[in-house]
Each structure stands twice: as structure tokens, then as C-alpha cells.
Amino acid sequence: MTPLIVLLGLCLLVITLGYILWCAASPWGTCTRCRPGGKNRTCRACNGTGMRPRLGWQLFVYLTRFYRDHTR
Numbered sequence: 001m002t003p004l005i006v007l008l009g010l011c012l013l014v015i016t017l018g019y020i021l022w023c024a025a026s027p028w029g030t031c032t033r034c035r036p037g038g039k040n041r042t043c044r045a046c047n048g049t050g051m052r053p054r055l056g057w058q059l060f061v062y063l064t065r066f067y068r069d070h071t072r
Contacts, residue, residue, distance in 0.1 A: 023056035 029044035041048040053061075 010020035019056055023054050023060065027053055029054045 028051045031043060031050050031052045032039075033045040034040040034043045034050055040050075043050075046052040
């Protein structure tokens with residue numbers, strides 16, 4: 001049972017680090033609310049650009065600003 005728990009923990013760590021690296025390398029992803037394959041000028045989620053920040057990047061920016069604002 002213990003090797004299974006260690007393996008699951010290691011897999012979770014690898015997936016998490018991979019997502020962090022992916023967000024650092026490419027913080028912008030395609031907008032899921034726009035129609036696939038094009039930009040929708042009336043989309044409120046991306047303001048018609050077709051690109052929006054990934055969830056991991058949004059979390060990083062939020063935590064960075066929170067830390068900066070509360071350590072002054």
C-alpha cells in the first residue's frame with residue numbers, strides 16, 4: 001500500500017510541476033467561450049482577442065499582487 005501512495009504522490013507532483021512550467025512558458029491560452037477556430041468580437045471573457053490567461057497564470061498573478069500589497 002505504501003508504494004502505491006508514494007507513486008500517486010510522485011505523479012501528482014510531476015503533473016503539478018508540469019502545469020506550472022506550462023503556465024510559465026505559455027501564460028495565454030485560447031478562449032473557450034469564443035466559437036472554436038475564430039475570434040468573437042462580442043466575447044466578454046477575452047474582449048474579442050481570442051486569447052485569455054490560463055487559470056494557473058491568473059492564480060500566480062493574484063498571489064504575487066496579494067503578497068506585494070500586504071508586505072508594504
